[in-house]
Amino acid sequence: MSFQGNSTRTKEERRLSSIDRVAATLALDEPVSRVRGVSPARARALDALGIATVRDLVNHYPRRYVDWSDVRTVASARIGESCTISGTVHEIKLKRPRPKLVLVEIALVDQTGLLMVTAFRQPWLMDTVEAGAHVAVAGKVEFNYGFKRMTNPYLEVLGDAPAEGVIIPVHPSCEKITPAWMRRLIGNALDATRGVLDPLPLDLRAKYRLMSRGCALSCIHFPQAMDEAREARRRLAYEELLMLEIFLMQQDAERSRGRTPVEHTTDGARLRALAASLPFDLTDEQARARDEILDLMRAPRVMNHMLLGDVGTGKTVVAAHALAAASDTGGQAFLMAPTEVLARQHSESLAPLFDAAGVTCELLTGSTSAADREAIVERAAAGVIDVLIGTHALLEDDVTVPNLTLAVIDEQQRFGVEQRRRLLAKGHAPDALYLTATPIPRTLALSIFGSLTLSYIKHRPHDNVRRTTHVVSKGDRGRAYDAASAALARGEQVYVVCPLIGKSAEERDAQARAASSGAARDRAFDEEEEQFHPAVAIEGEDDFADDDVAAAAKEAAFLQAKVFCDYEVALLHGSMPASEKRDVMERFRAGEIGVLVATTVIEVGVDVPNATVMIIEDADRFGLSQLHQLRGRVGRGEKEAQVYLVSASKQDSALARLSAMEKTDDGYELAAFDLSLRREGDILGNCQSGASALKLVNVVRDGRIIEAAHADARAIMEVDPLLEEPDHVALGREVRLLFKGKDNACAS
Numbered sequence: 001m002s003f004q005g006n007s008t009r010t011k012e013e014r015r016l017s018s019i020d021r022v023a024a025t026l027a028l029d030e031p032v033s034r035v036r037g038v039s040p041a042r043a044r045a046l047d048a049l050g051i052a053t054v055r056d057l058v059n060h061y062p063r064r065y066v067d068w069s070d071v072r073t074v075a076s077a078r079i080g081e082s083c084t085i086s087g088t089v090h091e092i093k094l095k096r097p098r099p100k101l102v103l104v105e106i107a108l109v110d111q112t113g114l115l116m117v118t119a120f121r122q123p124w125l126m127d128t129v130e131a132g133a134h135v136a137v138a139g140k141v142e143f144n145y146g147f148k149r150m151t152n153p154y155l156e157v158l159g160d161a162p163a164e165g166v167i168i169p170v171h172p173s174c175e176k177i178t179p180a181w182m183r184r185l186i187g188n189a190l191d192a193t194r195g196v197l198d199p200l201p202l203d204l205r206a207k208y209r210l211m212s213r214g215c216a217l218s219c220i221h222f223p224q225a226m227d228e229a230r231e232a233r234r235r236l237a238y239e240e241l242l243m244l245e246i247f248l249m250q251q252d253a254e255r256s257r258g259r260t261p262v263e264h265t266t267d268g269a270r271l272r273a274l275a276a277s278l279p280f281d282l283t284d285e286q287a288r289a290r291d292e293i294l295d296l297m298r299a300p301r302v303m304n305h306m307l308l309g310d311v312g313t314g315k316t317v318v319a320a321h322a323l324a325a326a327s328d329t330g331g332q333a334f335l336m337a338p339t340e341v342l343a344r345q346h347s348e349s350l351a352p353l354f355d356a357a358g359v360t361c362e363l364l365t366g367s368t369s370a371a372d373r374e375a376i377v378e379r380a381a382a383g384v385i386d387v388l389i390g391t392h393a394l395l396e397d398d399v400t401v402p403n404l405t406l407a408v409i410d411e412q413q414r415f416g417v418e419q420r421r422r423l424l425a426k427g428h429a430p431d432a433l434y435l436t437a438t439p440i441p442r443t444l445a446l447s448i449f450g451s452l453t454l455s456y457i458k459h460r461p462h463d464n465v466r467r468t469t470h471v472v473s474k475g476d477r478g479r480a481y482d483a484a485s486a487a488l489a490r491g492e493q494v495y496v497v498c499p500l501i502g503k504s505a506e507e508r509d510a511q512a513r514a515a516s517s518g519a520a521r522d523r524a525f526d527e528e529e530e531q532f533h534p535a536v537a538i539e540g541e542d543d544f545a546d547d548d549v550a551a552a553a554k555e556a557a558f559l560q561a562k563v564f565c566d567y568e569v570a571l572l573h574g575s576m577p578a579s580e581k582r583d584v585m586e587r588f589r590a591g592e593i594g595v596l597v598a599t600t601v602i603e604v605g606v607d608v609p610n611a612t613v614m615i616i617e618d619a620d621r622f623g624l625s626q627l628h629q630l631r632g633r634v635g636r637g638e639k640e641a642q643v644y645l646v647s648a649s650k651q652d653s654a655l656a657r658l659s660a661m662e663k664t665d666d667g668y669e670l671a672a673f674d675l676s677l678r679r680e681g682d683i684l685g686n687c688q689s690g691a692s693a694l695k696l697v698n699v700v701r702d703g704r705i706i707e708a709a710h711a712d713a714r715a716i717m718e719v720d721p722l723l724e725e726p727d728h729v730a731l732g733r734e735v736r737l738l739f740k741g742k743d744n745a746c747a748s
């Protein structure tokens with residue numbers, strides 16, 4: 001195995017003729033079977049990993065590196081840190097704690113001690129590793145039940161131990177292509193593409209001191225020092241982002257090309273009348289968002305703006321200003337919401353404002369009668385309706401207005417790209433305003449929406465949150481019960497939230513299998529492993545602890561009998577009949593029920609100001625954003641509120657995550673923190689846009705690279721939108737190749 005460095009390579013690169021360089025660049029897009037060593041069988045295995053071209057192979061980056069300059073002994077390995085340990089296999093055992101769970105346990109010894117290694121779902125280790133073998137493992141050191149341990153480390157059987165100072169890349173691999181083979185194939189692919197042209201303009205490379213593409217590719221795969229790998233990653237992550245941003249901006253430019261954008265009037269009579277008729281003052285954040293939106297509407301450019309704000313932050317009234325400006329300009333506007341209830345609510349809450357402003361407005365939904373619909377469609381086409389509010393019903397072909405200048409889409413994430421596009425296509429170059437309650441941190445929004453502009457509203461009006469959050473262990477739950485009892489004694493009420501209702505481990509297993517996306521599956525596996533690890537740690541014990549997830553039903557019975565005997569405890573969960581749910585909610589609202597034990601159904605539309613304590617069981621099973629939403633149910637009133645997050649987890653990471661809840665009340669900060677803990681591949685979730693081209697970027701940690709690439713892409717697009725200048729031609733070609741056939745599915 002050779003771990004080539006880049007120093008010779010760069011010299012060689014310099015010797016390459018430009019013809020060689022072009023050939024190397026073209027080679028990137030050849031089928032992977034052209035690479036030396038890729039047999040038809042290996043090509044099939046690579047294909048299963050999503051690798052079809054040479055480019056895919058050289059972009060198949062290492063998941064981690066094993067740094068042989070940092071080999072420790074068992075005794076000197078520090079708990080909680082990652083390192084490499086080599087030793088002799090004392091014993092290797094296959095265990096099947098449950099029918100569907102296979103794990104291999106290895107006892108590894110060196111001169112200083114014993115390391116227990118657990119590998120989940122890798123039964124083939126039984127064939128490749130035998131007692132007495134000399135192996136190296138790299139991973140995080142844990143301590144449990146008296147032993148240092150590693151779970152799912154990278155494991156390599158050593159013939160002769162490699163020389164010190166060598167860094168081995170560990171690429172995602174599979175049973176048919178071992179990590180060692182993957183290294184060999186990637187090395188061959190790098191040979192074939194040595195000297196690839198660099199699509200990054202020189203000025204940008206100089207500005208950030210980025211290495212050349214060829215150099216970055218060899219350094220990220222086969223670094224000589226970890227610094228080299230980091231520098232290579234920085235360069236390649238920047239490149240990924242710049243290309244994505246340019247692609248997104250090009251798409252946008254495409255959409256508005258040849259169209260004359262509307263320059264809205266933003267100081268018209270209707271807008272002023274609407275502002276004057278508001279029954280409250282806008283909060284500072286609302287006023288800023290309003291100004292940002294009106295500025296964009298006034299500008300001779302197509303607005304593509306997203307207004308982000310949690311539920312209840314008052315996005316509707318901000319949008320109302322935009323709608324009034326459209327009407328002042330003599331255009332018509334749509335306001336589309338995902339459900340009938342929401343559309344109706346908008347129409348009712350906006351009616352008094354629009355009346356006062358002289359803006360005519362109608363509601364069109366699926367349940368509008370045929371006769372009414374006909375009349376509305378006719379009036380809309382005649383241009384007498386200024387604002388047409390509705391659901392998907394607005395998308396029907398015969399719903400038209402003469403001059404659509406603004407489309408507002410509420411809860412934009414609930415509509416498909418095609419639907420959003422269809423609404424906008426009803427005008428020539430209408431401005432678009434999207435509203436969303438999803439906490440999307442700025443850097444994530446930039447990297448998936450590109451040219452979208454953003455306004456944030458982070459606080460609700462009258463947001464005097466009087467609420468404290470406490471993380472407690474299961475054993476300390478008494479503190480939460482004491483606080484709850486005290487609240488009940490004051491005549492206040494309590495929520496107890498449980499993650500699942502009495503689902504057995506089998507059921508959850510089935511769910512995990514059913515989860516179709518790879519990311520969801522990975523997550524489920526992770527959870528499973530976390531859940532089983534403590535049990536695995538008990539030597540020789542094969543029966544696993546029962547499902548210890550708090551079952552809401554049992555919990556309710558327990559709380560009624562043992563803890564809150566003097567108050568009524570009731571249960572609310574998703575699979576109860578609707579009438580029963582309504583009944584329970586009514587009685588809780590009326591104060592008859594003291595303690596409401598609920599699954600996450602209370603997330604939707606519960607507002608009981610008298611409820612002041614919330615206890616969330618197994619809080620580590622919820623995402624931070626979800627916990628934040630949940631706790632939003634208490635502490636909005638006059639009374640002080642307390643939230644208790646009960647966690648059985650002993651893992652530092654789980655506790656660190658939860659303690660973020662104690663520290664901040666900013667939903668976006670929490671969302672960013674949550675994202676930073678997830679695996680890179682997971683972060684963009686199921687957003688099927690061009691963002692899937694991001695392989696190296698971590699949308700939270702790489703905030704600065706994202707901001708820089710965003711600004712640079714914008715600057716390039718301003719001076720050379722078609723990427724025709726000599727410095728930009730290669731860039732344009734790469735963007736076309738990378739995003740061939742892709743369309744940005746997130747923004748409209």
Ligand code: ADP
Nearest residue numbers: 280281282283310311312313314315316317461
């Ligand atoms: P969301 O952002 O979830 O769409 P809404 O627009 O429905 O929020 O607003 C929530 C509630 O807050 C509405 O009843 C609205 O009238 C009210 N509201 C909005 N802005 C203010 C304000 N500045 N002061 C007081 N109440 C406000």
Ligand code: MG
Nearest residue numbers: 312315316410
């Ligand atoms: Mg809303």
